[in-house]
Amino acid sequence: MTRRWLALLLLGTALLAGCSTGPRIVEGQVQSFSTLAALPAPATYRLERLPSQQLPSFAPIAALAEQALARAGLTRDDANPRLLVQIGVQADAVPRADPFAPYGPYGGPYGGLWGFGGGWHGRGWGLHGGWGFYAPTPLHRRAVSITMRDATSQTVVYETSAVHEDVWVSDPAVYGVLFDAALNGFPKPPPGGREVRLPLPAQP
Template identity: 70%
Template sequence: MLRRWISTLLLGLAAAALAGCSSTRLVDGQVESFSTLTALPAPATYRIERLPSQQTPAFEPIAALAERALARVGLQRDDAAPRLLVQIGVQASSVPRHGPSAPYAFYGPPWAFGGWYGRPPGVFGGWYGPPPWAFGGWGMGGPTPLYRRAVSLVLRDAQTQAVVYETSAVHENVWVSDPAVYGVLFDAALNGFPAPPHGRRQLRLPLPPPAP
């Protein structure tokens, strides 16, 4: 009887895992936006202003994700004649879940990603830890760590240097898939551009399936 119960449990877990893989994941993001814009700037062009720590090839995938999100809201990159200057921020962190009051720990520069779990900075793909259906999430081997991913965008008028748009998006969960989560968070941060609801709001956006 016990053996039959264990077999049934394992079959159920396998089915749940397969169902999770076949369904679309949704990424919950806490978004906070502030804008002085009332319409899309004309011309709708921008240039990315990189921080000194972002002058590396490892930052290119993050910049590409931000550019695609900016293009989806009608902005086009033009380094020679930008109307807006864009500054990108990215954060990644995790914390062991020993209890509900465990503090968060942040590492690296504001845009840092990856590189804290035996992986060199800038290397993407795979899981950081077990998937959400793993036994560890149920107290067998310890709780799964909580992962935090955050992005921010600051847009300035290229002539006056005044900030015209400021936004951020944060996602926290027991699973993470880089760099796809960053792409979703950039889309969430730009939701409603150029005149989003001011203040904090919760958004849920689909995570794109992995490329074949």
């Protein structure tokens, strides 16, 4: 068996094993910035949806954000908000270099193992391409952001984001986990970037 086929076989076995054992873990790369010393009192907010977020298709995403904000200790109160909250989401497919090509993008045989080939490409759900000798499954990148402003002064008091990349078909439920990851440590998160690992809820 050639080195190429052996590597593909091992990769396929690992992926199948990951599908059959335990809950899927979402690894979120999180960065947060806060000027809050404690949870605001009252801990109320109003979600301000941008014009592009007024479509009915965005409602499930907004609901996931509101659930995460509730778990962080905040209560939605459109009439008496202490915080004004804006959210953002993004879905992109990032192509990967073929790790088994004779000469990878970084030189030498098998160079650039799982490296990125180019920038962000495309939007939307689903896989672009499939398994093949020279067409590795792209990484699916999902990202969320949350910005909080003081309702009285309009000053930004909290800013956070979470990014997740994997080879699985994009699942909207991942956004809910990423909102939770982005709010990890609220209102006084650890300084600097960090990785937050949370399980993806089982689908009914």
